[in-house]
Structures are given as C-alpha cells and as structure tokens.
Amino acid sequence: MPDSTPLRADYRYFQPITTRWHDNDAYGHVNNVTYYSFFDTAVNTYLIEQGGLDIHDGEVVGFVVSSACDYFASIAFPERIEIGLRVGKLGNSSVQYELAVFKAGEEEACAAGRFVHVFVDRASNQPVPIPGILREALQRLVV
Numbered sequence: 001m002p003d004s005t006p007l008r009a010d011y012r013y014f015q016p017i018t019t020r021w022h023d024n025d026a027y028g029h030v031n032n033v034t035y036y037s038f039f040d041t042a043v044n045t046y047l048i049e050q051g052g053l054d055i056h057d058g059e060v061v062g063f064v065v066s067s068a069c070d071y072f073a074s075i076a077f078p079e080r081i082e083i084g085l086r087v088g089k090l091g092n093s094s095v096q097y098e099l100a101v102f103k104a105g106e107e108e109a110c111a112a113g114r115f116v117h118v119f120v121d122r123a124s125n126q127p128v129p130i131p132g133i134l135r136e137a138l139q140r141l142v143v
Contacts, residue, residue, distance in 0.1 A: 005072050006100045006109040011084030012141045013050075015042035016104070019077040029074035035111050036067060039099045042083035043117070051137035060131055062117035065094075069113035080104040087141040093127040094118045095138055 017038055025031035047053040047062070055061070075081060082102045089096040096116045100109035121128050130138065 006084070006112045008084060008102055008107050008109075010143070011086050011098075011100060012143070013042075013046055013085040014082045014102075015045050015085065017041060017081050017083060019075060019079045019081060021077050024077045029076045030079075032069070032071065035069050035071075035101060035113065036115075038081070038083050038101060039067075039069075039097070039113055039115060040064075042085050042099060043097050043115075046085060046137070046141075047134065050140075051134035052131075053134060059122055060119050060128055060134075061122050062095075062119050063125075065116050065118050067113065067115035069111055071111045072108070073110040075101065075103060075110050081110075084109070085141060086143045087138050088114065088143065090130075090135070090138055090142055092129050093120075095130065098143070 019030055023030045023034045082104055084100040086098050087095055088098045094116055096114055098114050101111040102109055118127055119130050120126055
C-alpha cells in the first residue's frame with residue numbers, strides 16, 4: 001500500500017469516466033473488480049488515441065501480466081470520475097502503468113493501482129520490443 005494517498009498532480013494523463021448503474025454492488029458502492037475495468041479503459045484509450053495501437057488488426061498487442069489496487073475512499077453510481085495515468089517503468093517489451101481514481105475535481109485519489117503490460121507479437125504470443133510510436137506515447141507519461 002502506498003505511504004500516502006496519491007494526488008492529482010502526480011499523474012500525466014486523465015481519462016474521464018462516468019460510473020454505471022451496474023458498477024455498484026450490494027453494499028451500494030462500486031465493486032472492487034470494476035476499478036480494474038476503469039484502469040483498462042484509461043490505458044487502452046491512451047494507447048489507441050496517442051500511441052496508434054490497433055487493437056483489432058495490429059501485429060502487436062499488450063497482455064496484462066500483473067495487477068494490484070489499493071482503496072482509500074468509496075465511489076458509487078452516479079459519479080463522474082477521472083482515471084489518472086502515468087508510467088512507472090518502461091522496459092524493452094513491457095511497461096508498468098500507475099493509475100489512480102479521482103472523483104471529478106478532487107485532489108486526493110479514491111484508489112490507486114498498477115498493472116504491467118508485456119507487448120507481444122499477435123501471431124506468436126512472443127514478447128517484442130514496444131513499437132516506436134507507442135514507445136514515444138508511453139515515454140511522455142514516465143515519472
């Protein structure tokens with residue numbers, strides 16, 4: 001668990017998301033597994049829009065090989081949130097994303113997580129170097 005609650009200023013990119021009715025669980029707040037969907041949405045939106053990733057026909061795809069999340073405050077439907085994104089580690093074929101969930105306009109995160117993508121050749125599933133334009137987009141997020 002992080003030493004302190006992450007702050008908005010710690011992140012380089014933000015993806016707005018509106019929670020959905022079915023995100024809430026029986027306890028009336030967004031279920032923990034849904035946060036991973038938020039993270040996946042933020043990362044892949046960035047990779048597609050800024051890095052040119054072609055999720056349907058591209059030769060290279062990213063596989064999630066590790067993930068974690070810490071929770072600080074609950075969120076619930078209906079709530080507008082923003083997912084903060086930065087890159088903690090950028091390797092030859094892998095990248096560690098660091099993410100945080102913020103209520104719209106708030107400075108402290110409600111949750112913070114990370115996950116690692118390994119980029120592989122779609123046909124062989126073997127790791128490959130991160131393609132140039134994608135690497136450039138990821139480099140802009142390195143902290």
